[in-house]
Amino acid sequence: MELRHSNGESNMTNKTVLHAKHLESGAKMVDFYGWDMPINYGSQIEEHHAVRTNAGMFDVSHMTIVDVQGTDAQAFLRRLVINDVAKLDVAGRALYTGMCDEQGGVIDDLIVYYFTSTDYRLVVNSATREKDLAWINSQAADFDVTITERPEYAMIAVQGPQAKAKVATLLNAEQTAAVDGMKPFFSAQAGDLFIATTGYTGESGYEIALPQEQAADLWQQLLDAGVAPCGLGARDTLRLEAGMNLYGLDMDETVSPLAANMAWTIAWDDESRDFIGREVLATQRAEGSQPKLVGLVMEAKGVLRTGLKVITEHGEGVITSGTFSPTLGYSIAMARVPRAVKLEDTVQVEMRKKQVDVKVIKPSFVRNGKKAF
Amino acid sequence: MSNIPSELKYATSHEWVRNEGDGTATIGISEHAQELLGDMVFVELPDVGDEISVGDDVAVAESVKAASDIYAPVSGEVIAVNEDLEDSPELVNSDAFGDGWMFKVKLDDASELDALLDAEGYQNVVDDE
Numbered sequence: 001m002e003l004r005h006s007n008g009e010s011n012m013t014n015k016t017v018l019h020a021k022h023l024e025s026g027a028k029m030v031d032f033y034g035w036d037m038p039i040n041y042g043s044q045i046e047e048h049h050a051v052r053t054n055a056g057m058f059d060v061s062h063m064t065i066v067d068v069q070g071t072d073a074q075a076f077l078r079r080l081v082i083n084d085v086a087k088l089d090v091a092g093r094a095l096y097t098g099m100c101d102e103q104g105g106v107i108d109d110l111i112v113y114y115f116t117s118t119d120y121r122l123v124v125n126s127a128t129r130e131k132d133l134a135w136i137n138s139q140a141a142d143f144d145v146t147i148t149e150r151p152e153y154a155m156i157a158v159q160g161p162q163a164k165a166k167v168a169t170l171l172n173a174e175q176t177a178a179v180d181g182m183k184p185f186f187s188a189q190a191g192d193l194f195i196a197t198t199g200y201t202g203e204s205g206y207e208i209a210l211p212q213e214q215a216a217d218l219w220q221q222l223l224d225a226g227v228a229p230c231g232l233g234a235r236d237t238l239r240l241e242a243g244m245n246l247y248g249l250d251m252d253e254t255v256s257p258l259a260a261n262m263a264w265t266i267a268w269d270d271e272s273r274d275f276i277g278r279e280v281l282a283t284q285r286a287e288g289s290q291p292k293l294v295g296l297v298m299e300a301k302g303v304l305r306t307g308l309k310v311i312t313e314h315g316e317g318v319i320t321s322g323t324f325s326p327t328l329g330y331s332i333a334m335a336r337v338p339r340a341v342k343l344e345d346t347v348q349v350e351m352r353k354k355q356v357d358v359k360v361i362k363p364s365f366v367r368n369g370k371k372a373f
Numbered sequence: 374m375s376n377i378p379s380e381l382k383y384a385t386s387h388e389w390v391r392n393e394g395d396g397t398a399t400i401g402i403s404e405h406a407q408e409l410l411g412d413m414v415f416v417e418l419p420d421v422g423d424e425i426s427v428g429d430d431v432a433v434a435e436s437v438k439a440a441s442d443i444y445a446p447v448s449g450e451v452i453a454v455n456e457d458l459e460d461s462p463e464l465v466n467s468d469a470f471g472d473g474w475m476f477k478v479k480l481d482d483a484s485e486l487d488a489l490l491d492a493e494g495y496q497n498v499v500d501d502e
Binding site: 002003028040043044045233237301302303323324352 | 386387406411412414415417433435438439441442463466502
């Protein structure tokens, strides 16, 4: 067999503040866009199941937190991102959206947290950090805003049906009150902890940002509470089962949000809102010309992989990300196919020199531990 | 560092071979190989009765990460396959040199075993990667 090594040596490797904790737990580390990150701590499938059935945690300290503050913060974000932050009217509420260039290509996807109309927090991807910051800063020039990266924060995502209960055992009274009854896609500053009910797994749970110097202690307390450490491998199978996009695979600057299952994140209602890319996206929308991102399931043996060709009666498509679904026990994928392809259609994927039938579904495979289609 | 049993022979392509001493041999993939491939999700095995020759791609180990061909390290007739891998491909991860065996071959030519690496030779292959 031929073995490909993914963990190439790099002399520019960043380490999160939890790096030593990962090694203590026996993590296998890999290079992830310049960060030395855990891919698994033994078995990525066991880690996956821990999140679906109990509670797991991920070090996401490599992700980029950017605070946007100032008189024009709302006006600036209404231009910068394709969703409309004016929809955010309750302090702490979060919004998933994309940030496009003038050609309507996706620069990144991100979550915007709202505190007041002069105070927002963005969490953007780590792999796109530099170009995101450059873009945000260049677009901010004409606005009265301050853009502040917050590298002094570490971030831990605790996810799974028991995640909130396990975190609750570690919170003090003030923190407990701050998160009490918090709905999905909200956030609260609870003492030193910024706690959000967001995630990338399709399970309930928290994403917790906190001062770096406190991160190792919280990680250890979560371990002691029975939360399983989970690596990037499980993070990928979990997000794919949940039908969540991964930037760089499912979309990038060459892809319209309309072709990336992100149409729902574009707010068109206020016709006077001139968000970046609006003109191009409006034309694409009117023409109905963009391909679309769908889910594929294959119950036969084998694993759908990124880059495989999809053959449909309406033309060819491509798998943007594919994996074995540990929850379902067979392979799932997201694929970009011609718009005329319908849900429930059977299409073919070319794999290992054979054409295999796969079914087209909405790209959402597992939610809250259960099959979602 | 992964375990490399001294009683086995190895191919540079990471298959192991156990000479059963009765003209048959058992074949699997090394612990090092399973470590790099990650969690196994499917193993596609040859059929009993297949005639295989050194270097043929005779099986596929499909992990969460990649599908990898497994090459025949010796020639002969396949006389048994590990049917437990159908339902429990993770045996390749948990016990690569034992319960994770893949197939058994009736050897055409036992001297082919001499061309394979011993544990030390295979350790060098692993170290060089």
